Amino acid sequence: MGEARYFNEMETGGAVRAPYRGLEGWSREMPAGLRSLKQSEAEALFRRIGITFAVYGEGGDPDRLIPFDMFPRVFSADEWRKLERGIKQRARALNAFLCDVYGRGEIVRAGRVPASLVYQNEAFEKAVCGVRPPRNVYSHIVGIDLVRTGPDEFFVLEDNCRTPSGVSYMLENREIMMRMFPALFQENRIAPVEQYPRALKRTLSSVAPKKCEGEPNVVILTPGHFNSAYYEHTFLADMMGVELVEGQDLFVDGDFVWMKTTEGPRKVDVIYRRIDDAFLDPLCFRPDSMLGVPGLMNVYRSGGVALASAPGAGVADDKAIYTFVPEMVRFYLGEEPILQNVPTWQCAKPDECRYVLEHLAELVVKEVHGSGGYGMLVGPKSSESQIAAFRAKIEEDPANYIAQPTLALSTCPTFVDEGIAPRHVDLRPYCLVGQDIELVPGGLTRVALVEGSLVVNSSQGGGVKDTWVMAE
Amino acid sequence: MLSRTAENLFWIGRYLERAETKARLLEVGARTALLPNIGGGYRNEWESILSASGTAGAFAEKYGDVVQRNVESHMFFDGDNPSSVASCITAARENGRIVRTALTGQVWDALNSAYQELKELQRTERSALPLPDITEWTMRTTALVRGAIAASQLRNDGYRFMHLGFALERADSTARLLDVKYYVLLPEVSYVGSGLDNYQWMTLLRSLSSYRAFSWAYGGEITAAKIADFLILNPQCPRSLLTCVSSAADQLDSLARSYGNSTEAQSYVRGLLGEFAEARVEEIFDEGLHEFLSRFIENIASLSGVIHRSYLTGRPV
Numbered sequence: 001m002g003e004a005r006y007f008n009e010m011e012t013g014g015a016v017r018a019p020y021r022g023l024e025g026w027s028r029e030m031p032a033g034l035r036s037l038k039q040s041e042a043e044a045l046f047r048r049i050g051i052t053f054a055v056y057g058e059g060g061d062p063d064r065l066i067p068f069d070m071f072p073r074v075f076s077a078d079e080w081r082k083l084e085r086g087i088k089q090r091a092r093a094l095n096a097f098l099c100d101v102y103g104r105g106e107i108v109r110a111g112r113v114p115a116s117l118v119y120q121n122e123a124f125e126k127a128v129c130g131v132r133p134p135r136n137v138y139s140h141i142v143g144i145d146l147v148r149t150g151p152d153e154f155f156v157l158e159d160n161c162r163t164p165s166g167v168s169y170m171l172e173n174r175e176i177m178m179r180m181f182p183a184l185f186q187e188n189r190i191a192p193v194e195q196y197p198r199a200l201k202r203t204l205s206s207v208a209p210k211k212c213e214g215e216p217n218v219v220i221l222t223p224g225h226f227n228s229a230y231y232e233h234t235f236l237a238d239m240m241g242v243e244l245v246e247g248q249d250l251f252v253d254g255d256f257v258w259m260k261t262t263e264g265p266r267k268v269d270v271i272y273r274r275i276d277d278a279f280l281d282p283l284c285f286r287p288d289s290m291l292g293v294p295g296l297m298n299v300y301r302s303g304g305v306a307l308a309s310a311p312g313a314g315v316a317d318d319k320a321i322y323t324f325v326p327e328m329v330r331f332y333l334g335e336e337p338i339l340q341n342v343p344t345w346q347c348a349k350p351d352e353c354r355y356v357l358e359h360l361a362e363l364v365v366k367e368v369h370g371s372g373g374y375g376m377l378v379g380p381k382s383s384e385s386q387i388a389a390f391r392a393k394i395e396e397d398p399a400n401y402i403a404q405p406t407l408a409l410s411t412c413p414t415f416v417d418e419g420i421a422p423r424h425v426d427l428r429p430y431c432l433v434g435q436d437i438e439l440v441p442g443g444l445t446r447v448a449l450v451e452g453s454l455v456v457n458s459s460q461g462g463g464v465k466d467t468w469v470m471a472e
Numbered sequence: 473m474l475s476r477t478a479e480n481l482f483w484i485g486r487y488l489e490r491a492e493t494k495a496r497l498l499e500v501g502a503r504t505a506l507l508p509n510i511g512g513g514y515r516n517e518w519e520s521i522l523s524a525s526g527t528a529g530a531f532a533e534k535y536g537d538v539v540q541r542n543v544e545s546h547m548f549f550d551g552d553n554p555s556s557v558a559s560c561i562t563a564a565r566e567n568g569r570i571v572r573t574a575l576t577g578q579v580w581d582a583l584n585s586a587y588q589e590l591k592e593l594q595r596t597e598r599s600a601l602p603l604p605d606i607t608e609w610t611m612r613t614t615a616l617v618r619g620a621i622a623a624s625q626l627r628n629d630g631y632r633f634m635h636l637g638f639a640l641e642r643a644d645s646t647a648r649l650l651d652v653k654y655y656v657l658l659p660e661v662s663y664v665g666s667g668l669d670n671y672q673w674m675t676l677l678r679s680l681s682s683y684r685a686f687s688w689a690y691g692g693e694i695t696a697a698k699i700a701d702f703l704i705l706n707p708q709c710p711r712s713l714l715t716c717v718s719s720a721a722d723q724l725d726s727l728a729r730s731y732g733n734s735t736e737a738q739s740y741v742r743g744l745l746g747e748f749a750e751a752r753v754e755e756i757f758d759e760g761l762h763e764f765l766s767r768f769i770e771n772i773a774s775l776s777g778v779i780h781r782s783y784l785t786g787r788p789v
Contacts, residue, residue: 047588048581225570234572244573249476249786260475260786262629263731 007150007410008422009073019074019470022188026181027071027413027420035070035415038180042068045176067463068173070180073412073425073445074468080191083146083154083429084439086338089329091142091431094161094316096332097325098138102129102312107331113324118315122369125277125312127284131301133310134207135435139317140272140308141167141200142431146339148410155342155407157426159325161317162309163274166444166464167430168232171196171239173466174442189471191441196430197239200272203434204240208269209303211255216269218242219259221250223275223291233274247275252295255304270306277311319368319402320346343405347398356403357394360387363403364454365394378454380406409454412465414447424448426456427467441469473574475786478633480571482784484564484583485637488614491560493645494547495610497521500679502603505540517675518543524652524679527553540603548606549594557610561590564617576624582617589613629730632723636779639723643716643772649679650703651765673699680711700761701753713768714748720775721745727783735782740775 010020046065075083100106101118102125108115118124143164145157174193178185201218208216222233224246237244249259250268258265273280279289284297299305315321323344326337345363347353356363365377377390394401411422429443445465446456456462504517518538522528527546530553535542550556554563565587568575575583593601593609625631653676673694677683680703689708690698704713721741728734756764 048584225566230569231572234569238573243474243477245474246476249474262473262475262478262633262727262783262786263733265786 006408006422006424007148007153009148009410009412009425010422012151019076019079019468022184023072023074023413026184032419038070039415041180042070042176045179046172066169066458067449068176069414069423069447069449069463069465070177071413071415071420072177072184072466072468073427073447074470077470077472080441080469082338084441086154087142087144087429087431087439088437089333089335089338090144090156090159090325091139091433091437093325093328093332094142094159095136095138095433097328098161098310098313098316099132099136100332101315102131102138107328110331112327112331113321117320117324121315121318121321123277123312123314123318125315127297128301128310128312131310134209134306137207137308137433138310138313140203140207140433142433143428144339144431146427146429147342147407148425148427149408150410154339156322156325156339157342158319158322159317160428161313162276164428164430165229165232165274166428167196168235169464170430170440170442170444170467171235173444173464177466188468191469191471193440193442196440197236199432199438199440200236201240201242203432203436203438204270204272204306204308206435207306207308209306211303212269217267218270218272219245219268221245221247221271221273221275223279227274229274236272247279247289247291247293250293250296252293252299255299255302257293257296257299257305268305270308272308277314280307280311319344319366320348322402342407345403347394347401347403350398353394353398356401357391359403360391362406364406365390365401365403368400368402376455378406381452381454406454409448412445412447414449414463414465416449416451421451423451424454424456425465442467473629475784477571477574478629479780479784480567481574481630481633482637482779484567484571485634485639486641487560487564487567487637488617489638489641489645490555491557491564491610492614493641494525494555494557494560495607496679496681497525498544498547498603499607500675501543502540502607503678504675520652522546524649525555526648527555541598544603544606548610557606558590558594561586561610561613574630576620576626578620578624579617582613582620586613586617627726629727632727632730633783636720636723639716639719640772640776642711643713643720644769646680646703646711646713646716647765647768647772649676650700651762651769676703682709682711685709697753697757700756704756705748705751705753717741717744717748724779735778737775737778737782740778744771744775 010017010023016024043065046068097107101108105118107113108118139161141164143160143166145160146154147157148154170193204218205216218240219242220233220237222230222244224230227233233244243259245259250257251260251265252258253265257268257271259268275291278286279291281292281294281296282289283294285292296305297311300307300311323341323346326341329335329337345352345356347356356365359379360377361379363379365379367375377387379387382390409424409426412425413420414423416423425445425447427443427445429439432438445467446458446462447465448454448456448461449463450461453461458464498521501518501521518540519528522531522538522543525547531538531543531546534552535546546553546556548557551559551562553559565583568580568583572580589609593606621631621634625634673696674683676699677686682702686694686699686702689702689706702709702712706712707714707718709715724738724741728738
């Protein structure tokens with residue numbers, strides 16, 4: 001396929017771009033033997049650390065590793081500065097939106113976002129209307145998925161306002177690279193990412209409820225060790241020095257949430273929950289949830305405990321709301337958006353839906369509420385029968401789908417069987433919102449390891465890379 | 473610390489100790505199978521090995537024939553047998569994974585490597601796995617984890633709960649092993665001095681990896697009283713009931729000190745220990761060894777229950 005169509009982050013017009021110069025010699029001079037040795041060393045390290053990834057519904061080895069590619073993905077300090085401003089701006093706007101729609105709903109009254117999209121959204125949580133979370137923050141960890149199509153062209157693919165996962169890979173990929181190639185880090189000035197867990201702890205502590213006196217007791221709430229991201233939960237708890245709890249470890253008594261310890265009950269102030277809204281409290285949401293804590297929402301509403309992210313945050317990262325994020329930036333911040341959205345057609349609108357159905361072969365179609373690369377159609381990569389099948393699904397329930405043009409995702413050199421070849425990449429940085437807004441210089445780069453593939457999800461055969469931001 | 477975390481750590485201790493016990497039993501069985509029987513043919517100790525491990529019933533149902541290969545499958549590889557070495561190592565690692573944050577990297581590494589190696593063993597042709605290899609592997613593996621715990625874990629409450637698990641499991645397994653063989657130790661006139669009991673005594677000591685230790689500690693002839701004294705009352709023997717109970721008492725004392733609060737668990741273990749301080753082998757034989765051991769096994773189960781009530785429910789103490 002014509003790779004020239006895609007922006008190659010390492011080389012343009014035969015010249016190596018500045019941020020990648022430190023890697024040119026390294027990659028050219030690495031003998032194939034050393035490469036495979038290092039690759040298996042990396043794999044052994046990952047397996048020993050226990051970072052594995054279970055894919056829902058696929059069965060097989062629950063201890064499958066996400067493939068790690070040793071070729072780093074690099075941003076210059078300049079490129080990052082712009083991204084950083086854009087990401088923080090977006091995180092601020094998304095939080096302002098959440099505060100607004102659970103409050104007076106000014107943006108709806110002003111006619112900038114349709115009321116039905118907000119209030120009839122499945123992710124809109126009536127149970128928290130009128131509740132003001134500490135510091136007015138709903139989404140404390142905002143993962144913004146970005147793709148690049150040219151030297152200066154970045155697009156936001158989607159926002160993740162609930163509990164974006166993958167940050168442990170950002171940290172462990174770096175650890176492993178530093179362990180295997182220390183010389184690279186001596187020769188290049190690469191901004192560190194290891195401060196992330198401390199920044200996260202600071203962010204979470206800063207949103208403790210007013211009723212909390214003294215140092216807040218922060219915990220991570222996990223669905224348990226069968227969850228595919230369990231490794232990440234333990235990793236973050238460990239790095240932050242906080243307890244990793246399950247629903248069964250917590251109970252509500254009086255105005256507070258308590259955890260069961262060997263020394264009796266201990267009050268909990270901030271819960272970084274890694275379970276979905278629906279499972280948080282069987283008394284308020286799904287009554288069959290065994291993962292949550294009965295009575296939790298009452299304590300939350302009366303300001304006895306903070307939840308990160310706040311229940312209801314999902315309404316901001318819905319794919320149908322996504323279209324309006326640039327509008328949010330203008331409405332709440334009075335600024336022009338720094339990061340662009342990918343043009344999006346809403347199948348809910350009849351004329352847009354007609355366009356989508358006529359151009360399926362060129363478009364990427366996604367479910368409005370889907371994630372993880374499931375239930376999507378990549379038009380140019382699909383057979384006629386696949387397209388026909390998808391067409392039927394859209395016609396049945398148009399409101400459930402949006403479509404976007406197939407983006408010419410940038411490529412980054414990647415180690416493949418035949419040597420080094422360009423593969424498509426995306427980027428998920430993790431923006432922290434509490435008393436301050438912080439962004440660690442780096443993120444998770446996902447890479448589509450299959451030649452020509454544009455799907456980077458780990459559940460669909462994607463891998464990960466260490467992401468470098470060059471220090472100034 | 474979270475009660476659930478403490479409980480998982482406690483069970484890591486128990487599962488590791490249990491895996492080791494099973495491996496040791498297998499080793500004894502194999503050794504015995506190599507020795508000629510007095511009455512001609514070869515001895516079949518596998519039956520008593522199965523009853524010592526407490527799984528004779530389940531074995532009979534699934535395998536039928538009591539032959540070495542079946543016993544090996546059952547006690548080492550079988551995932552259906554919750555106390556097989558494979559099940560214990562898997563469960564210990566799973567518990568470790570759940571409380572990953574309470575373990576040092578070294579301990580997790582040892583547990584996780586044990587599990588990865590076990591998977592490798594399970595993929596290997598059985599004919600390439602002679603019994604001594606798998607029993608030695610088990611001992612080496614549990615020793616590695618223990619070593620990592622000793623070398624790297626903070627001496628905090630988590631450490632105490634792990635060692636409570638080791639101590640209670642070991643107390644239970646020594647008592648059960650003695651109980652299976654108690655008739656050998658009873659001073660029945662007809663048996664004393666016969667080749668049979670001498671041989672069985674040695675087997676018993678070997679199954680507790682204590683044969684040489686016993687010789688060093690006592691010397692001379694092997695007698696019932698000496699063996700009972702060694703395995704029940706000798707504070708030097710690492711597997712004696714007294715050693716196990718006093719280790720549990722030490723752990724509970726440390727917990728009381730670090731929490732600044734004593735519970736019924738401490739009083740209970742003190743009572744148990746007090747009984748041992750006074751005990752004589754003669755009195756134990758008077759009570760009846762079997763009766764004494766049954767009572768001891770019940771007491772250990774009660775102690776486990778009291779520890780659970782005091783620390784693992786998370787309710788006000």
